[in-house]
């Protein structure tokens with residue numbers, strides 16, 4: 379794969395890369411379409427990365443509908459699909475890991491120890507194999523985006539990182555491969571996450587600056603939903619994930635909930651310029 383990609387680059391092709399874990403949906407496809415606009419050759423990887431799942435998480439049951447994924451990628455006219463096995467990526471003596479400290483220790487990192495070390499390591503390896511000019515990631519995984527941007531800067535990867543907006547169902551629920559675990563009734567309950575974030579956003583746009591009050595607005599929308607347990611609702615700087623004392627500038631509302639045993643994450647970015655302020 380590396381030889382193929384380096385060969386393409388020698389011919390002057392600009393490679394745009396979309397790494398995924400498969401079970402593709404419109405969110406992934408929006409990244410592919412963005413990549414198409416950014417490069418001449420679009421490379422998509424499908425790899426369910428074992429090192430980012432902790433023991434007891436859903437690695438074994440993570441959906442792997444490969445034939446359907448391939449059909450979607452053919453429809454999107456993707457140039458190359460990189461479909462490595464775990465042993466292609468991790469040799470038996472693999473013992474080198476990338477750890478983006480601080481950003482990896484909070485939110486998802488606190489709830490899923492080792493998760494971001496696994497993500498950073500596999501993304502670093504994929505960037506070294508595919509050698510893209512640009513790699514496209516989704517805002518849906520807001521903490522992951524912040525971590526990857528830091529890693530690329532800290533380790534001087536030559537790739538440009540582009541972030542694409544979150545694609546949602548009509549209910550507002552962010553599209554996710556894990557939504558396949560749910561039936562219609564569960565999907566409808568899951569939409570409380572989006573309602574909660576929008577309630578928080580509305581309060582912030584109306585002029586509320588206290589992060590605790592903004593968080594409470596989201597909580598009161600999400601918490602009463604049956605089967606839902608909130609892990610966190612955090613109002614943070616979306617770029618470096620630092621705590622905000624006041625919501626005056628751009629703010630990220632980050633949410634993680636458990637719904638009937640499935641962990642769902644989402645976030646939106648609130649922009650103060652839209653406030654109805656004097």
Ligand code: AMP
Pocket residue numbers: 397398399400404405406408409514515516517518519542543544545546552553554555
């Ligand atoms: P995954 O297959 O879940 O690892 O996701 C692969 C890429 O697709 C990541 O950059 C995700 O952030 C992105 N992605 C997942 N869901 C969405 C969505 N609903 N909208 C936009 N991007 C998404």
